[in-house]
Amino acid sequence: MTVFALVDCNNFYASCERVFQPRLIGRPIVVLSNNDGCIIARSDEAKALGIPMGAPYFKFKNYLEKQEVIILSSNYALYGDLSNRVMTTLSSFTPKSEIYSIDECFLDLSGFEHLKLTEYCQHIRQCVFQWTGIPVSIGIGKTKTLSKISNLLAKKSQKTNGVLDLYNSPWLDIALQRIAVGDVWGIGRRWSKALQERGIITAYDLKESPERWIRQKFGIVGLKTVKELQGISCIEIEDESPQKQTVCISRSFGSTLTDYLALKSVIATFADMASCKIRKHGLAARAINVFIQTSPFNPEIEQYNKSITLGLHPQTNNFQDIHGAALKCLDKIFKPNIRYKKAGVILIDLIKPEDVPPNLFHPPSHTSDELSKVCDSINQRFGFGLIQLGQVKKSRTWYMKQNYKTPSFTTRWDELPRAR
Ligand SMILES: [Mg+2]
Structure with missing residues (x-):
């Protein structure tokens, strides 16, 4: 019978913020969603103050300030990278595991019973903390559902010290x-x-x-x-x-955009990010969707929501192809004098190029896509956006409102933590 363990990071976003900023340990923290809209994560201390999950920031601003709560914008580069480190660490403890979400992973611990499951999981917990700085809780059970429940109880009860085994428990x-x-x-x-x-x-x-x-x-x-x-x-x-079916890059802007060139630079950037993402997974897209929207929360302005899908024949993951197709889409749906608040690029119908049946009318090109590869490696090394096609405007005035973001400690050279 399978032994299921669910590993769940404790207050993941708040814990990530603490890894490189020990001054935050023991203090109440809340993390805000994109554009600093809602509270999407809370440390235990913030939970104890009765701050609800998902609450709009502006409604709690005064209360948070009065309680001296640390307010942070979400730093997904940091959370994504630390999640990766946690998952890699976990995969070294068992041959079979499943990443369930950014901060949860199921482990199959069958065959480890002789090590005493609680002790083995305590060992895993200590290693994850020592190697990544992230505290986790582990629940063990005969099924996934039971391991989830053990995990909930492991988190709630101090006595368990973060591990609860309900596998063969009275x-x-x-x-x-x-x-x-x-x-x-x-x-x-x-x-x-x-x-x-x-x-x-x-x-x-x-x-x-x-x-x-x-x-x-x-x-x-x-x-x-x-x-x-x-x-x-x-x-x-x-x-x-x-396998991924779609990749979507979309954002709400910090302020509205009306200018065609500004929007063009946004769409181009999203297209480059999206094509980079599918190349990483070794996939190609057979269609692209571009959408632009006004804010539904501002009914006084003229509303305009438009999206368009374009087929890509043959399928492609070349960055110039996707960049060009995205701008073509934008030209078809752009309307002047509109205050745009959100836009996105979605690559659809993703497929491994080797799974595509041969096409009589579009023979596969045999030239390897060296240019995309070189761009990816440069952007990977120096941060996304260092090299892009010429049309992209450099200043990112449209970028998200993130007034309280901590540095990308682990993914950008210029933001590495400094030791005094
Ligand atoms: Mg969690």
Whole structure:
């Protein structure tokens, strides 16, 4: 039988911010979404102050200042890189793992039982902390759903010291009684209401509920959840991430844009970022979508939302091709005298070039795409945007409002942390 462990980083974004800024340790921190709109992460200290998740920043600004909460803009370059380090570290402890989200990873620990699972997981936890600076909690169970629940309890209870093993535990039912049904993986707010109306309040109640009724009401997905709570594994670890279907680069601007040239530079930059991303995955796109939008929160201005999709024949990941196609799209949808607030470029229908059936009318070009490769390696080394096609305006006046962003400590040479 498979031993499932779920590793979850504690308050991930806040923890990332602390790695290179020890002065933040022990202080309440909140991290804001793009354009400093909402609160998307909180440290334990901030949670204790009663600051809700997802709250709009402007509503809490005064309160946060009064409580001397540290306010930070999101720093995705830092979070992405540290996530990568955590995941690489974790993959060295077992041959089979699945990255579930930026801060969560399932491990298959079957065959490690002789090491005593709790001790082994404590060891993993210490290594991750020592090698990356990120604190994690680990829950162990007979199924993915149970490992999620163990993890919740490991985080809640100081006694566990960050690791809880419910794999062969006599305490399993008691543990399930402490978990609200809405906190069970996959149940969510919508289902929990219907369940509560039926008197199913805890995870334990759900485990004991009549399967036929569950099947009728919530289908096979609901039934799987109940089986998983009973310790019968229905959801396997997927160690190969499914191939990406699309890549989207989009942003809201710090202020609105009306100027065609400014918007052109935005779209060109997004196109270059998107094509760089698919080259990294060894994929090519068969279509591109470009969209431009006004702000729906400003009803006084003229609203305009337009998007267009263009086929790419043959499929391509060449940066000039995609750059050119994106600008062609923009020309077709651009309307003057509009105050644009958001734009994006989506590459669609991604495919590995070797999986494409040969086309009589578009024979594959045999010249390798050296120019894209050289640009990627330069941008990789010196930071994205150092080398781009000539039309891109250098000043990024449109860029996101991020008034409180910490440096990209690990991904930009000029922002490396300094030791005094
Ligand atoms: Mg987490």
